[in-house]
Amino acid sequence: MSEQTDAVTGKPADSRTDWVTVVSGWAAVVVGILVLHRAASMWTIRGDEWVLRGLIIFAALVLTWLWGYGPTLWGHLVRWARRGGLNATLVVISLLLGAGMVNWIVARRHWQWDLTKNRRYTMSDRTQKVLQSLKQPVRATVFIPTRFREQGVSPVRVYDLLKQYRSLSDKFSYQILDPFEKASEFQRLFPEATLDDLNAAVLEVGEGERARRQVITGFAAKASSGEGEKELTGAIIKLTRESVRKIGFLQGHGEVPHTSEPTADPRGSLSLVARQLTDVQWEFETIQLYGEKAQTPDPEKIAVIVIAGPRRELDKTEIERLNEYLNKGGRVLVMLEAGGPSLQEFLGRWGVQVGNDLVLDLAEGPVVPVFRPEAGADLARGIEITLHLAARTVTAAPNPPEGVVVTPLLKTQAQRTRIIPNYNPRVRLEGIPPNARAEAATLGVVVQKTLSSSSEGQEGGETKTARLVVFGDTMFATDRLASSYFNDLLFTNAVNWLAEEDALVSIPPKEPVSDTITLPAEQWRIFQLLHLLDFPLLAIALGIFVYLRRR
Structure with a gap:
């Protein structure tokens, strides 16, 4: 039996060396596959020590394999280079390097093309304003466990969301950690955490002991389901707000409640719009002035x-007391209704005249639509149409007090509006009475007054502005109509504008919209059959066409 020789040198091959080389080569392939699998699943989330160790073992095995097959490979490489393989390889490497550089540049500048129906993956105007108005750095630490991961959590979606925030502001930074491997950091940032809080996000502002933190529990699951933007933006607003102020709801006069608790009021409550204000970290308080x-x-x-x-x-x-509050730079939102109290004694001092009437729409009856509020008011930003029920007119007084500026906000269309004067809610209407006026009705006004240091109740030399928004109806903000068109946005914009939270006066984050199509069983079977046979039938049809053309 002849002795085996090396293909290049012609010298006898060492069987032990050949055995070690083969084993090293196959081991390198196995370790390489494991490292690639681990890196693909973990590298987008954080660096992994297992990946680094695997790369070291992989490199050692490859060197062992090259030591055994080096001479043979060198001979093949020389012949391959002479046949033009080297030039082709250099061209491929150049193309790969170019593609890698383009990918590196694109990765550093976030860009995406959102084709979803409601622009679900595009940051809302509110989020963009909040991030662009950041005055101090905000650090976000998101914890996602690699083990015992909650069902439905998508680390890629979390990473994409944080990357979008980072691209909108240099003052926002983030890191994603495993709460098991970084247990000390997890306990430091979230000491009251339990095993149910492993998918949390902790936002920080400031350094050391003076740092302020805001925790979002279940953030990874919320980001995966499309609610991450609302939670993250709301936490940033609360964390960066310089002072803690509340919204006061006046009580004691039969006002519509703002809580979701059962109420005997037939108008319902303001719980839907109140929940939206809570989402952006507003707190509420009940006010008694009597x-x-x-x-x-x-x-x-x-x-x-x-x-x-x-x-x-x-x-x-x-x-x-309300006038004293306004003269100190306070803000008041008033919502009235037809046939109810006019509060004219209070509103008259601020240049507002409330009509004793009822506004009707020729097509919709008591439900009055308002198309595109007056563009001059900042709080009307993003609002297209609102619906109003049991509304009365509120207009500027003929001779407003000195320094008071009253601006119309909501106006109906004259050709479809009828105003019934001297309205009495106890008298049932039978159609539109002949004395109804056919003219545009103003259902909302904005009042502003600049207060100097000598104004009543004003202290120091700082100049402030009193703001007042008056609507001629209340029903538009109740749970009955709040979800219609832009009604809820009109209320929340009014509150945020009065509070000078300009970053919140904009279009809120989009709610997820389901585009799922549910087919009956028979239609689903037909769809599956067509999808199974579409390409084979197309190939057969093309074959028949080519055959007929050749004949």
Whole structure:
């Protein structure tokens, strides 16, 4: 039996060396596959020590394999280079390097083309404004366990969302960690965490002991389901807000409640719009202005006072306290309704005239649509159409007080509007009465007054502005109509504009829209059959066409 020789040198091959080389080569292939699999699943989330160790073992095995097959490979490489293989390889390497550089540049600048129906993967105007207005760095630490991962969590979706935030502001940074491998960091940032809080996100502002933190529990699952933007933006707003102010809801006059608790009020509640304000980290407080113990709210603590559909007029002492609050730079939102109290004694001092009437629409009856609010008002940004029920007119007084500027906000179309004067809710309407006026109706106004240091109740030399928004109806913001068109946005924009939270006066994040098509069983079977046979039938048809053309 002849002795085996090396293909290049012609010298006898060492069987032990050949055995070690073969084993090393196959082991390198196996380790390489494992490393690639591990890197593909983990590299987008964080660096992994297992990947580094695997690469070291892989390199050692490859070197062992090259030591055994080096001479043979060198001979093949020389012949391959002479046949032009080297030039082709250099061209391929150049193309790969060019593609890698393009990919590296694109990865550093986030860009995407959102083709979803409601632009689900595009950051809303609100988020963009919040990020662009950041004055101090915000750090986000997101924890996603590689083991015991919650069902439905998509690390790629979380990474894409954080990358979008990072591309909109240099003051936002993030890192994604495993709570098991970085247990000390997890305990430091979230000491009260339990095993149910492993998919949390912790936002930080400041350094050391003075750092402020905001925790979002279940963030990875929320980001995977499309709710991550709302949660993350709301946490950033609360974390970066310089002072903690609340929204006060006036009570004691039969106002519409803002909670979701059962109520005997047939108008319902404002729970839907109140929940939207809670999503952007607003807190609520009940305000009582009647009685000797009642005090005037502080504008530094109560950002806005909401008077939602009162059933009784305000007392003189309540009016005085509201005026004192406004003259200190306060903000008030008033929502009235046809046939109810007009609050004219209070609103008249601020240049607003409330009509004793009812506004109707020729096509919709008591439901009055308003198309595109006045463009001059910032709080109307993003609003296309709103619906109003049991509305009355609110207009600027002929002779407003000095320094008071009243601007119309909501106006109906004259050709489809009828205004019934001297409206009495106890008298049932039978059609449109002959004395109804055919003219455009103003259902909302904005009032502003610049307060100098010498104004009543004003302290120091700082100049402030009193703001007042008055709507002629309350129903547009109740749970009955809040979800219609842009009604909820009109209310939340009004509150945020009054509070001078300009970053929140915009279109809110999109809600997920399901585009799932449900087919009956018979149609589904037909669809499957067509999808199974489409390409074979197309190939047969092309074959028949070519055959006939040749004949």
